[in-house]
Amino acid sequence: NPLRIGCEVFGIDLSKDVAKETVDLIKLDVTRHRLLVFRNQKNISPERHLEIGKWFGDIESTFYDHPKSPLRDIFRVSNDRTEGCTNVGRTGWHIDGSFQEAPFSHSLYHIISVPEKGTTSFAPLTEIIESLSSERREYWERLWMVSNRRAGPLHPLIYTHPESQKPVLCFHLGMTEGFILDYNAKEAKELSDRQSEEVLMQIQEEILRDPERIYHHKYENGDFIISDNLAVGHEASPETQLPRSQVGLRVMHRVTIAGTTPPSK
Numbered sequence: 001n002p003l004r005i006g007c008e009v010f011g012i013d014l015s016k017d018v019a020k021e022t023v024d025l026i027k028l029d030v031t032r033h034r035l036l037v038f039r040n041q042k043n044i045s046p047e048r049h050l051e052i053g054k055w056f057g058d059i060e061s062t063f064y065d066h067p068k069s070p071l072r073d074i075f076r077v078s079n080d081r082t083e084g085c086t087n088v089g090r091t092g093w094h095i096d097g098s099f100q101e102a103p104f105s106h107s108l109y110h111i112i113s114v115p116e117k118g119t120t121s122f123a124p125l126t127e128i129i130e131s132l133s134s135e136r137r138e139y140w141e142r143l144w145m146v147s148n149r150r151a152g153p154l155h156p157l158i159y160t161h162p163e164s165q166k167p168v169l170c171f172h173l174g175m176t177e178g179f180i181l182d183y184n185a186k187e188a189k190e191l192s193d194r195q196s197e198e199v200l201m202q203i204q205e206e207i208l209r210d211p212e213r214i215y216h217h218k219y220e221n222g223d224f225i226i227s228d229n230l231a232v233g234h235e236a237s238p239e240t241q242l243p244r245s246q247v248g249l250r251v252m253h254r255v256t257i258a259g260t261t262p263p264s265k
Contacts, residue, residue, distance in 0.1 A: 003035070003037065003215055004212070004213070004214070005033075005035050005122050005123075005124050005213075005214075005215040005232060006033045006034055006035025006036055006037060006122070006215065006227075007029070007033045007035070007036055007037070008037045008039060009036050009037065009038045009039070010039055010040070012038060013041070013043070014038055014041050014044055014048070014052055014224060015041065015044045015045070015048055023055050026055070026226070027055060027056065030056075030106065030226050030227075031163045031164055031231075034122075034124065034227065034228045034232050035122055035215070035225065035226075035227050035228070035232060036225070036226045036227075037217065037223060037224075037225050038223070038224040038225070038226070039220065039222060039223060040222045041110065041222045041223070041224035042221065042222040044110055044224060046070035046071045046074050046253065047071070049108065049110055049253060049255055050071065050073055050074070050255060052108060052226075052255075053108050053255040053256075056105060056106045056108075056226075056257045057105055057106070057257040057258055057260065058257065058258040059073045059255060059256070059257065059258070060097075060104060060256055060257065060258035060259075061073040061074075061075065061256070062075050062097075062256060064085050066084050066085050068082075068083055068084060069084070069253075070253075073255065074253045074254070074255060075088075075253070075254040075255070075256070076251065076252075076253055077089075077250075077251070077252050077253075077254065078113075078249070078250055078251045078252075079115065079118075079240060079241050079242060079243065079247070079249070079250040080243075080244045080249060083249060083251055084251055087241055088236065089120065089234065089235055089236030089240070090235070090236055090238070090240070090241060091172070091173070091174025092172070092173030092174035092200075092204070092235060093123065093171070093173050093203070093204065093207050093233045093234070093235045094171060094172035094173060094174065094175065094233060094234070094235065095125075095169070095170065095171065095230060095233055095234075096229050096256055097229070097256065098145070098147055098155065098170055098171060098172040098175065098176075099147040099153070099172070099175060100153065100259065101153050101259075101262045102258070102259030102260060102262045102263075103155075103170060103229065103230060103259050103263070104229045104256040104257055104258065105228075105229060105230060105257045105258065105259045105260065106226060106227060106228060106229050106256070106257040107226075107227050107229045107254060107255070107256050107257075108224070108225070108226050108227075108255045108256075108257075109223075109224070109225040109252055109253070109254050110223075110224050110225075110252065110253045110254075111219040111220075111221070111223045111224075111251075111252050112251040112253055113248070113249045113250060113251040114219050114220065114221050114223075114248075115239075115240075115242070115244075115247040115248045115249065115250040116247040116248055117242060117247045118219070118239040118240035118247065118250055119216040119217055119218050119219075119236075119239070120216075120217045120225075120234055120235070120236055120237070120240075121214055121215065121216045121217070121234060121235055121236075121237060122214065122215045122217065122227070122232045122233070122234045123207045123213060123214050123215075123232060123233040123234070124213055124231070124232060125167075125168040125169045125231055125232060125233055126161075126164075126167055126168060126231065127213055128169070128206050128207060128213070128233075129158060129167045129168070129169065131206075131210070132206065136202065136206075137158075140157050140158050140199075140202075141157075141158050142181050142182050143156070143157040143158075143179045143180070143181060143191075143199065144157065144179065144180045144181075145157050145170060145171060145172075145176055145178075146176065146177040146179065146180065147172065147175060147176065147177060148175050148176060148177040154180065154183060155170040155262070155263045156170065156183075156263055156264065156265050157169060157170060157171060157179070157199075159263040159265060161230050161231060162230070162260070162261040163230075164228075164231065166231075168230055168231055169203070169233065170263045173200050173203060173204060176196070176200060178190065178191055178193070178196040179195070179196045179199050207233060216237070219252075229256070229257075230259075
């Protein structure tokens, strides 16, 4: 079933062995559709979550760890700090791992405990770039982002997706030190704090320009999502951090896959 971004998938039990032909098709479909939502996956163990992740490459865990996480490579998030890491995904629209030389290629989410409220929103990066005014597109094509984590690698704001060959963004609205204009040229120029803030505001503005483009995923029990992390921006809604006493417990497990291709022009 098509969603606003991606597709819903029924009839596959990911907790059991999946034929190689089906795995290959799933991998192709993740690249093609960017987001696959598998329903009713209530029996996926943490170990199986990692096995599915390995279909897409090497597991690369984040530096976050939580005592309740079942395995070191599973990032456990929650609205209760005794159950998982809180405020995750609430620092603005982003892709995962923009602070690394090669951002994560895929993210795999399994909802463990579903609260009454709270969504993850996904935005299609290629459509956002392709709908820019020619003036803004030209400007963004000249920008490189400097992350504020891990000694801040430099990444082009717009680059070509290594699999789909479509234009995508490397960005994190809440974890960007600044921007450099024409980084590879003699006249490279570091943007001022105010100019960098303007770029971040432009990105936010363009993401929200067409609300019909954004997919808000409301979790159901057993949902398992595989996302092409390089092709969709995402953020968690404010309601994901409402207290447990108000909306019930939220717990989600996320696995991230190591990127193999640093963004480049």
